[in-house]
Amino acid sequence: MLRYLAGILCLCLTVGTVGATDHKELVVYSGRSKGLVHPIIKQFEKETGITVKVRYGNTAQLAVALLEEGEKSPADLFWAQDAGALGAVSKQGLFQALPESVLSNVPEGFRNGEGTWIATSGRARVLAYAPERVAAEELPNSVFDLTDAKWKGRVGWAPQNASFQAFVTAMRVLEGEEKTGKWLRDMKANGAKRYPKNTPIIRGLASGEIDLGLPNHYYLMRFKKSDSGFPVEQTFFGTGDAGNLVNVAGIGILRSSSHADEVSSFVEYLLSPKVQQFFISEVFEYPVIDAVIPSEKLLPPDELLKLRPDINLEKLDDLEGTLKLLREADIL
Amino acid sequence: MIYSQTRPFPPWYFLVPGIAVGAGVLLPLVYLIVRAFGAEVAELIQIVFRARTVHLLGNTLLLVVGVVGTGILLAAPLAWITARTDLKGKRIFTLLGVLPLAIPGYVMAYALLGLSGPYGTFASLFGPSFPNLQGYWGALIALSFYTFPYFFLNLRTTLLGLDPAIEESAYSLGSGAREVFFRAILPQLRPALYAGGLLVGLHVLGDFGVVSLMRYETFSFALYTQYTAAYDRIYAAWLALMLLTLTGSLLYLEGRLLRGTKFHRTGTGVSHQASPISLGIWRIPAYVYLCVLTLACVVAPIVTISFWTLKGVDGSYMQDFLQALSGSLLVSTPAAFITAAFAVPLAYLGVRYSSSICRTLERGAYIGYATPPLAFALALIFFFRGIPGVYQTIWILIYAYTIHFLAEAIGPVRSALYQASPRLEEAARSLGYRPFKAFLKATFPLLRSGVTVSIAFVFLATMKELPLTFLLSPAGYETLAVNVWSYTTEAMFAEGARYALAIVLCSALFVGLLLMRGVKKTYSYAEAPT
Numbered sequence: 001m002l003r004y005l006a007g008i009l010c011l012c013l014t015v016g017t018v019g020a021t022d023h024k025e026l027v028v029y030s031g032r033s034k035g036l037v038h039p040i041i042k043q044f045e046k047e048t049g050i051t052v053k054v055r056y057g058n059t060a061q062l063a064v065a066l067l068e069e070g071e072k073s074p075a076d077l078f079w080a081q082d083a084g085a086l087g088a089v090s091k092q093g094l095f096q097a098l099p100e101s102v103l104s105n106v107p108e109g110f111r112n113g114e115g116t117w118i119a120t121s122g123r124a125r126v127l128a129y130a131p132e133r134v135a136a137e138e139l140p141n142s143v144f145d146l147t148d149a150k151w152k153g154r155v156g157w158a159p160q161n162a163s164f165q166a167f168v169t170a171m172r173v174l175e176g177e178e179k180t181g182k183w184l185r186d187m188k189a190n191g192a193k194r195y196p197k198n199t200p201i202i203r204g205l206a207s208g209e210i211d212l213g214l215p216n217h218y219y220l221m222r223f224k225k226s227d228s229g230f231p232v233e234q235t236f237f238g239t240g241d242a243g244n245l246v247n248v249a250g251i252g253i254l255r256s257s258s259h260a261d262e263v264s265s266f267v268e269y270l271l272s273p274k275v276q277q278f279f280i281s282e283v284f285e286y287p288v289i290d291a292v293i294p295s296e297k298l299l300p301p302d303e304l305l306k307l308r309p310d311i312n313l314e315k316l317d318d319l320e321g322t323l324k325l326l327r328e329a330d331i332l
Numbered sequence: 333m334i335y336s337q338t339r340p341f342p343p344w345y346f347l348v349p350g351i352a353v354g355a356g357v358l359l360p361l362v363y364l365i366v367r368a369f370g371a372e373v374a375e376l377i378q379i380v381f382r383a384r385t386v387h388l389l390g391n392t393l394l395l396v397v398g399v400v401g402t403g404i405l406l407a408a409p410l411a412w413i414t415a416r417t418d419l420k421g422k423r424i425f426t427l428l429g430v431l432p433l434a435i436p437g438y439v440m441a442y443a444l445l446g447l448s449g450p451y452g453t454f455a456s457l458f459g460p461s462f463p464n465l466q467g468y469w470g471a472l473i474a475l476s477f478y479t480f481p482y483f484f485l486n487l488r489t490t491l492l493g494l495d496p497a498i499e500e501s502a503y504s505l506g507s508g509a510r511e512v513f514f515r516a517i518l519p520q521l522r523p524a525l526y527a528g529g530l531l532v533g534l535h536v537l538g539d540f541g542v543v544s545l546m547r548y549e550t551f552s553f554a555l556y557t558q559y560t561a562a563y564d565r566i567y568a569a570w571l572a573l574m575l576l577t578l579t580g581s582l583l584y585l586e587g588r589l590l591r592g593t594k595f596h597r598t599g600t601g602v603s604h605q606a607s608p609i610s611l612g613i614w615r616i617p618a619y620v621y622l623c624v625l626t627l628a629c630v631v632a633p634i635v636t637i638s639f640w641t642l643k644g645v646d647g648s649y650m651q652d653f654l655q656a657l658s659g660s661l662l663v664s665t666p667a668a669f670i671t672a673a674f675a676v677p678l679a680y681l682g683v684r685y686s687s688s689i690c691r692t693l694e695r696g697a698y699i700g701y702a703t704p705p706l707a708f709a710l711a712l713i714f715f716f717r718g719i720p721g722v723y724q725t726i727w728i729l730i731y732a733y734t735i736h737f738l739a740e741a742i743g744p745v746r747s748a749l750y751q752a753s754p755r756l757e758e759a760a761r762s763l764g765y766r767p768f769k770a771f772l773k774a775t776f777p778l779l780r781s782g783v784t785v786s787i788a789f790v791f792l793a794t795m796k797e798l799p800l801t802f803l804l805s806p807a808g809y810e811t812l813a814v815n816v817w818s819y820t821t822e823a824m825f826a827e828g829a830r831y832a833l834a835i836v837l838c839s840a841l842f843v844g845l846l847l848m849r850g851v852k853k854t855y856s857y858a859e860a861p862t
Contacts (some may be wrong), residue, residue: 027807033818034818035824035828054807055815057803058560060561061706062802065709065710068714075807160560160561174755193548197821199342200445209466218821250449262717323561
């Protein structure tokens with residue numbers, strides 16, 4: 001036993017020494033999953049010769065870790081799944097201003113006012129439904145119609161999911177605290193079923209637990225990719241409805257980074273037509289620049305822009321208020 | 333007579349590891365208390381001290397009781413059959429009985445969810461569907477299905493080391509089979525049951541993956557919401573401290589229940605191995621039980637995962653796969669051995685020395701286990717951030733694994749220690765061995781099967797660990813579990829499946845090697861005297 005231990009310790013020592021970090025690389029904390037962004041990172045490494053070390057994790061957990069690390073963070077970039085997390089890190093002053101050359105790439109709605117973070121792709125909130133149990137013409141025109149007795153116990157949502165909370169924040173901005181609070185309470189009273197995140201909502205629709213759901217737009221497309229007969233469909237609410245919020249995934253450069261040139265080229269790379277095209281065709285997300293070929297499965301960007309509620313994404317960083325409202329409604 | 337009376341103070345080589353662990357456990361506590369002081373009273377009442385928290389606590393306790401009960405029911409017959417009967421194939425069933433531990437909780441939940449319901453795998457393979465698993469029962473089933481091996485292995489270790497003389501005496505005194513079980517065997521199984529119960533209980537308290545997928549709200553739900561929805565570290569710290577208080581009371585309870593227990597042989601003579609019981613016609617129900625258990629807890633989830641791979645495998649990223657595989661093995665293997673090495677002195681302190689300091693040190697390991705992993709990782713970031721050569725290296729990851737999973741390793745060693753008589757060590761010392769050598773020569777060989785199980789537990793747990801790995805591993809360092817999570821969370825089950833299967837396969841191989849060695853050893857001991 002002791003001999004084994006000694007052997008393993010030696011092995012471990014070797015690995016530890018070999019694995020010690022070389023400080024010339026770029027370190028990215030990515031709340032975007034490996035499944036979505038790995039090919040992009042590999043391609044970037046190949047084209048530029050810069051090594052990128054990625055820490056994959058949950059967006060919010062990485063944000064909390066960044067807050068805890070503060071100025072001593074080894075990270076150069078934080079690539080997050082939603083605007084809220086970027087806002088939380090930005091508020092603590094942990095991001096540096098992005099270079100103008102990067103900011104000028106995207107329209108104003110896709111970056112924050114201080115220019116500390118920038119969107120890399122768009123993700124829309126949609127209404128998913130089970131066509132076997134709900135006919136297309138029955139579908140509600142507004143997210144507010146979901147409190148109708150007709151939908152009692154038939155709707156699924158994910159109140160602890162960041163995208164859902166961003167949507168509630170948008171609703172507060174658009175419709176006011178009172179109306180939003182009432183909607184939440186009415187939804188709860190109407191027996192809305194709670195799911196931990198988007199994927200289980202889609203599964204719940206397929207398995208017959210629920211008939212309507214409020215997920216992000218791209219999950220269903222991934223299910224359909226491997227199973228074209230998957231018994232779930234999705235659509236948008238009426239024009240400008242809060243339920244059609246278009247949130248973003250985005251990236252910011254940390255103040256602790258000392259690789260100015262490399263980080264800019266990484267961010268610019270993400271905004272290049274090639275990578276944006278990848279987001280459309282492989283990840284099924286909306287592009288943030290114009291120079292791309294539209295996909296059949298996604299709405300053309302200008303139609304999406306018409307459908308979405310008119311809201312400044314920066315206003316989505318008041319998460320505190322949303323959580324308070326969710327708590328008051330006894331949902332969180 | 334018992335040398336703890338003549339040597340009330342433990343020797344340094346037991347005390348130093350104990351204190352090192354104690355300090356390791358204190359770090360997260362200090363961190364949580366530092367953070368908790370940042371709170372404001374009004375917010376605290378709004379977020380932490382409200383009726384909903386009590387409701388969630390109630391839900392959590394209900395689930396703990398349910399999972400512990402179900403776990404014992406699933407594990408006890410399996411342990412008895414594999415340890416005490418002559419059933420053919422019991423080695424295979426021993427291995428199969430451990431395998432559920434290799435399945436990450438959220439994968440088990442996904443598998444059960446994917447299996448059940450009208451659009452599930454079961455329905456598409458066989459036609460009829462069974463109802464969707466969800467809520468309390470869904471969580472109960474998923475959790476019991478992969479945590480029952482904690483009971484199984486703890487019980488099996490104890491049953492293998494049980495001195496049959498006690499049962500024989502009971503029979504010779506005219507007791508019936510039932511009385512023998514309740515009065516002679518069951519009391520001796522208590523340390524194993526408590527150790528398993530504590531592990532499973534603490535696991536349920538801290539679980540988030542399964543309960544959230546099954547849509548059953550427990551206390552950790554509130555905790556995770558606070559960290560991940562509010563980016564808040566202050567009120568989350570209060571919730572974590574509340575959880576630790578609950579753990580503290582469970583520990584106190586277990587300590588009280590075990591106080592003053594001794595199960596080693598005190599009379600003269602040599603203990604012998606119980607001869608295997610022939611099952612006769614009862615073999616058939618035994619096989620039925622074993623097959624149903626294996627089907628439900630091992631075959632069904634693995635088939636479901638394999639089913640995902642069928643939906644679209646491509647050979648790309650083989651290099652990534654191998655990198656993740658070696659990444660997992662290179663932290664899990666050393667962590668398993670180091671943790672077991674720490675577990676021996678700690679269990680020894682807890683069992684052989686009655687002073688409250690020794691007991692507290694041993695209990696400390698459970699506090700480390702019960703600290704929510706996310707808070708644990710943040711604490712290590714808080715204390716070690718920016719220190720070159722330490723922060724975000726594989727060392728800090730192994731350190732975190734060791735402190736966090738030590739509790740899993742202590743139970744089996746402790747159960748074995750209760751059966752090892754201190755007199756053997758005294759005899760060795762009277763023959764002129766120095767104390768440490770006496771321990772190695774006389775006691776350690778008796779702990780071998782316990783230590784083996786400890787290594788297996790920690791290996792299995794670290795192979796599927798997520799929150800600590802996410803935040804503490806070197807940037808760019810990947811493990812199998814991180815990949816499983818990365819893909820399944822984006823509904824890319826086909827891509828994630830091979831990583832999940834690799835976890836199960838590696839775990840099976842590793843545990844298989846360990847256990848087969850252990851089984852051979854016990855056989856050779858049993859056969860030696862003839």
